[in-house]
Amino acid sequence: MASLEQLDGPRPATLSDVASSAGVSIPTASKALNGRPDVAERTRRRVLEAAERLSFAPNEVARNLAAGKTGTVGLLTSDLEGRFVLPILMGAEDALGAGQINVFLCDARGDAIREQHHLRALLSRRVDGIIVVGRQTDPRESLGQKLPVPVVYAYAPSDSLRDYSLTPDNEGAGRLAAEHLIATGRTRIAHISGDSTYQAAQDRVRGACAALLDAGLQPVGETLFSSWTEHWGRDATSLLLSRHPEVDAIICGSDQIARGAIDTLRDLGRRVPEDIAVIGFDNWEVLATNSRPELTSIDANLQNLGREAARAIFSALDTGGLDAGLHRLPTRLVIRGSTISRR
Amino acid sequence: MASLEQLDGPRPATLSDVASSAGVSIPTASKALNGRPDVAERTRRRVLEAAERLSFAPNEVARNLAAGKTGTVGLLTSDLEGRFVLPILMGAEDALGAGQINVFLCDARGDAIREQHHLRALLSRRVDGIIVVGRQTDPRESLGQKLPVPVVYAYAPSDSLRDYSLTPDNEGAGRLAAEHLIATGRTRIAHISGDSTYQAAQDRVRGACAALLDAGLQPVGETLFSSWTEHWGRDATSLLLSRHPEVDAIICGSDQIARGAIDTLRDLGRRVPEDIAVIGFDNWEVLATNSRPELTSIDANLQNLGREAARAIFSALDTGGLDAGLHRLPTRLVIRGSTISRR
DNA sequence: GTAACGTCCGAAACGGCTTTCGAAGATTTT
DNA sequence: AAAATCTTCGAAAGCCGTTTCGGACGTTAC
Numbered sequence: 001m002a003s004l005e006q007l008d009g010p011r012p013a014t015l016s017d018v019a020s021s022a023g024v025s026i027p028t029a030s031k032a033l034n035g036r037p038d039v040a041e042r043t044r045r046r047v048l049e050a051a052e053r054l055s056f057a058p059n060e061v062a063r064n065l066a067a068g069k070t071g072t073v074g075l076l077t078s079d080l081e082g083r084f085v086l087p088i089l090m091g092a093e094d095a096l097g098a099g100q101i102n103v104f105l106c107d108a109r110g111d112a113i114r115e116q117h118h119l120r121a122l123l124s125r126r127v128d129g130i131i132v133v134g135r136q137t138d139p140r141e142s143l144g145q146k147l148p149v150p151v152v153y154a155y156a157p158s159d160s161l162r163d164y165s166l167t168p169d170n171e172g173a174g175r176l177a178a179e180h181l182i183a184t185g186r187t188r189i190a191h192i193s194g195d196s197t198y199q200a201a202q203d204r205v206r207g208a209c210a211a212l213l214d215a216g217l218q219p220v221g222e223t224l225f226s227s228w229t230e231h232w233g234r235d236a237t238s239l240l241l242s243r244h245p246e247v248d249a250i251i252c253g254s255d256q257i258a259r260g261a262i263d264t265l266r267d268l269g270r271r272v273p274e275d276i277a278v279i280g281f282d283n284w285e286v287l288a289t290n291s292r293p294e295l296t297s298i299d300a301n302l303q304n305l306g307r308e309a310a311r312a313i314f315s316a317l318d319t320g321g322l323d324a325g326l327h328r329l330p331t332r333l334v335i336r337g338s339t340i341s342r343r
Numbered sequence: 344m345a346s347l348e349q350l351d352g353p354r355p356a357t358l359s360d361v362a363s364s365a366g367v368s369i370p371t372a373s374k375a376l377n378g379r380p381d382v383a384e385r386t387r388r389r390v391l392e393a394a395e396r397l398s399f400a401p402n403e404v405a406r407n408l409a410a411g412k413t414g415t416v417g418l419l420t421s422d423l424e425g426r427f428v429l430p431i432l433m434g435a436e437d438a439l440g441a442g443q444i445n446v447f448l449c450d451a452r453g454d455a456i457r458e459q460h461h462l463r464a465l466l467s468r469r470v471d472g473i474i475v476v477g478r479q480t481d482p483r484e485s486l487g488q489k490l491p492v493p494v495v496y497a498y499a500p501s502d503s504l505r506d507y508s509l510t511p512d513n514e515g516a517g518r519l520a521a522e523h524l525i526a527t528g529r530t531r532i533a534h535i536s537g538d539s540t541y542q543a544a545q546d547r548v549r550g551a552c553a554a555l556l557d558a559g560l561q562p563v564g565e566t567l568f569s570s571w572t573e574h575w576g577r578d579a580t581s582l583l584l585s586r587h588p589e590v591d592a593i594i595c596g597s598d599q600i601a602r603g604a605i606d607t608l609r610d611l612g613r614r615v616p617e618d619i620a621v622i623g624f625d626n627w628e629v630l631a632t633n634s635r636p637e638l639t640s641i642d643a644n645l646q647n648l649g650r651e652a653a654r655a656i657f658s659a660l661d662t663g664g665l666d667a668g669l670h671r672l673p674t675r676l677v678i679r680g681s682t683i684s685r686r
Numbered sequence: 687g688t689a690a691c692g693t694c695c696g697a698a699a700c701g702g703c704t705t706t707c708g709a710a711g712a713t714t715t716t
Numbered sequence: 717a718a719a720a721t722c723t724t725c726g727a728a729a730g731c732c733g734t735t736t737c738g739g740a741c742g743t744t745a746c
Contacts, residue, residue, distance in 0.1 A: 012466075012491065014702060025726045030704060040724060060467040061413060062702035065404045065731050075448070080433045090423045093450050102464060105418070105448040107436050121445060123355075124403040148355065230633035256633065263635075286426075286630075290573035290599065292606075358733060368696045373734060383694060405732035408701050 013054035022050035033058070064126070072102050073129040073313055074122035076115065078156070080107040082135035083284070084302055088154050091306025092131055099314060101128070110135075119143060129313040132156075133306075137167050137200045150316035154309040155302070157326050164316075166309055168300040169328035170200045174207025176333050177251050177279050177298055182215045184339055186249035186277055189220060192236040192261060193253035196225035201253055204281060208251055220244050228253065233260020241268060248276055249339075255280035255287045258295050262338065266292070277339040283332075293337030300331050356397035365393035376401070407469070415445050416472040416656055417465035419458065421499070423450040425478035426627070427645055431497050434649025435474055442657060444471070453478075462486060472656040475499075476649075480510050480543045493659035497652040498645070500669045507659075509652055511643040512671035513543045517550025519676050520594050520622050520641050525558045527682055529592035529620055532563060535579040535604060536596035539568035544596055547624060551594055563587050571596065576603020584611060591619055592682075598623035598630040601638050605681065609635070620682040626675075636680030643674050 019029035024043060032039045032047035033056075039047075050056075064070040073096060077085050093103050104122060108115035122130060129149050134140050134156020142160040143151055150164075157165030181189055191208055193201045205223050212219055221244050224236045233252060237260065240247060252258035258280030262272055270276050272293055280288065283299035308329060316322045362372035367386060375382045375390035376399075382390075393399075407413040416439060420428050436446050447465060451458035465473060472492050477483050477499020485503040486494055493507075500508030524532055534551055536544045548566050555562055564587050569575045576595060580603065583590060595601035601623030605615055613619050615636055623631065626642035651672060659665045 016702075026702090027704075027706095027727085028725060031725090034704085036705095038724060043724080057463065057467050059408075059469065059702055060464075061404060061408045061469050062731090063704080065402075065408050065733090066702080066704045068731070070404060072447075080429065080436070086423065086429055089448075090450065093423070093448055094452075097449065097461070100464075102468065103448045104415075105432075105436055105446045106440065107433065109437075118440070120400065121403075121443075124400050125445065126402065126404050256629065260633070286599065290603070357731095369732090370697085370734075370736095371695060374695090377734085379735095381694060386694080402732055405701090406734080408703090409732080409734045411701075 013056045017054055018050045018056050021054060022047045069128050070126050071100060072104055072127045073131060074104045074106060074127040075131050076106050076118055077133045078108050079110050079135040084155060085133050087302035088133050088306035091303035092310045095307040095310030128317055131309045136198055137170060150313060150322055152309045152312045154305055162324050164312060164322040164324050165326045166305055167328055169330055170203035171207035173281060173298045173331040174204035175211040176331060178208040178211035180333055181249040181277055187217055188247050189249045190240055190247045191219060191223040191251045192257055193223050193225050194228035194257060220247050228256055230256050230260035233257035234264045237261040237264040250276060250278050252278060252280045255282045255284045255295060255297055259287055259291050262291055273339050273341050279339055283334050296336045296339040297334050298331050299334050301329060305329050356399045360397055361393045361399050364397060365389045412471050413469050415447055415470045416474060417447045417449060417470040418474050419449050419461055420476045421451050422453050422478040427498060428476050430645035431476050431649035434646035435653045438650040438653035471660055474652045479541055480513060493656060493665055495652045495655045497648055505667050507655060507665040507667050508669045509648055510671055512673055513546035514550035516624060516641045516674040517547035518554040519674060521551040521554035523676055524592045524620055530560055531590050532592045533583055533590045534562060534566040534594045535600055536566050536568050537571035537600060563590050571599055573599050573603035576600035577607045580604040580607040593619060593621050595621060595623045598625045598627045598638060598640055602630055602634050605634055616682050616684050622682055626677050639679045639682040640677050641674050642677050644672060648672050
């Protein structure tokens with residue numbers, strides 16, 4: 001195990017090195033490299049060659065100091081573990097990276113103190129903007145309006161309408177699910193949801209019910225609430241079938257619940273989707289594509305939500321303003337075998 | 344939708360503001376705030392009060408420029424989507440954050456060009472170190488030894504032993520799994536793995552076989568390789584049982600495969616764990632705790648691996664060196680119902 | 687009383703880049 | 717040929733801190 005010496009090598013070239021190597025002053029070198037006018041073509045070429053020769057890369061720290069901005073944004077998550085955070089992160093990192101912006105990742109792990117701490121650190125580092133990513137769609141406390149940089153709340157909206165928030169349209173998602181089932185000819189539709197204290201659960205139920213009413217249908221039985229697990233999906237399905245054996249479709253509040261439901265339906269000898277259709281939410285690929293049959297699900301387009309958050313930051317950076325308020329982003333139906341039999 | 348004006352408010356106070364407000368020079372203010380000696384107690388107090396009053400927060404950009412280091416490290420992932428990356432990320436972010444270091448997150452999305460691009464950006468931003476997180480445990484190309492900052496490879500080791508790499512001990516993991524089954528009295532143990540081109544698959548199989556041999560046992564049949572999916576778990580299990588109905592335990596290359604296996608065993612009327620024990624790898628909670636019975640699994644301790652990567656960076660920052668080579672981190676057995684019947 | 691220290695502060699230089707603005711030189715106009 | 721106009725460059729100031737180092741002043745030692 002040889003020690004890996006940190007041979008800092010010849011220290012990186014500075015603009016000053018480039019300038020003297022090209023025989024010009026520092027400002028001229030700067031202008032040449034940045035494509036500013038007022039530099040003769042020949043001179044510019046000399047500078048570029050010198051830069052190339054020394055493999056010069058400008059020190060962004062110095063540049064940021066001079067410019068008063070950093071080309072960075074903070075991604076402040078409340079809980080990295082949360083399954084919904086990652087796709088949002090990916091979308092944001094993707095969009096920002098393409099805009100040459102780098103991302104500071106901070107995980108507050110659900111702790112308000114730590115969040116404040118990270119917030120201060122981000123501001124000290126002079127990020128140009130902040131994206132706050134929550135773990136659920138219930139509103140969260142605002143960071144306040146007095147921050148010196150634009151802030152975008154993603155997934156969990158801010159509790160203040162003076163902030164700019166992006167969240168999935170869960171009500172629309174519920175509607176989408178119900179309409180799909182109705183369109184495939186189902187009429188006795190029940191709903192098994194997750195934790196009733198989640199606003200997402202309520203919103204989806206509301207949307208689904210509205211769609212049913214619009215179609216002149218009544219939901220079968222009360223919505224069953226408990227937890228977002230396969231276990232609950234199994235238990236709730238037994239319960240549901242014993243009370244309402246006539247159901248021909250189940251809307252499940254999450255893919256996990258749906259997996260449980262499908263499991264139990266198999267056990268009870270009900271065929272999916274012939275006898276009973278099942279639809280989930282989240283479009284969690286690993287679960288959805290590995291069940292028998294594969295699971296139809298509503299995708300919240302989270303990666304797109306992350307991208308939109310980035311775009312909002314961009315626009316705030318240009319125009320200096322955001323269209324404050326709560327913006328709901330559309331969801332998307334992904335049809336698989338659990339609602340339509342491949343014939 | 345009122346426009347959210349970006350009232351930059353009174354621009355953040357600078358050290359100069361604090362100094363003049365306290366009636367001292369800038370250097371004195373600096374020393375006072377940084378706890379340097381050569382400042383009279385009374386003066387220091389005046390400065391601290393002034394800073395408090397103006398809610399002064401030092402501009403880290405300026406400070407970094409002066410210091411020649413930034414207190415940031417780059418997290419360069421090859422693919423954020425990869426399920427194994429997130430826990431490593433969390434561990435690293437956690438450990439680094441506690442050390443007051445902030446993290447630049449970069450996702451190369453499997454593209455070498457993009458990776459180079461991000462690498463350059465990170466170096467321009469003068470990160471103090473880089474953690475490279477791969478998506479699988481197969482070695483990846485080294486970034487080279489000539490970088491001006493310490494680099495740690497996590498999960499996917501570098502293909503050069505002159506770099507510092509951390510990866511889970513997959514061979515040990517396989518051994519752990521087999522030994523557990525043996526300890527619970529199983530003797531006819533088969534192995535269903537995933538994609539045979541993954542080194543992780545091979546390593547685990549090797550470890551498991553070694554453990555069996557050590558116990559004077561022979562594996563039942565050849566290891567079955569294909570993909571890391573539930574589907575394969577189901578198919579492989581049918582196949583296995585038709586060929587070797589006598590098996591009393593199955594080592595599955597991933598929790599997904601294990602889920603599939605359990606599914607099929609239920610269908611075939613074999614009880615788990617009474618008739619056949621099943622063990623998986625990854626300890627993917629959502630899968631492991633929601634199966635019937637819950638799934639015993641080998642946990643790769645990825646969060647810990649991330650933390651170790653951070654620790655390595657720290658030590659490199661202090662001492663300027665790393666103990667080059669490939670370091671394998673221990674895995675951990677998590678026992679649930681699929682191998683031991685709750686009595 | 688002077689010499690020898692100590693304590694406390696601030697002028698100056700520095701980090702690496704950008705921007706402004708005036709001046710030198712080249713070019714055009716009359 | 718002189719005047720007016722461009723073009724091209726670099727001195728200087730600025731971004732916001734940190735560090736060095738010498739000087740002013742107060743103490744203690746003789």
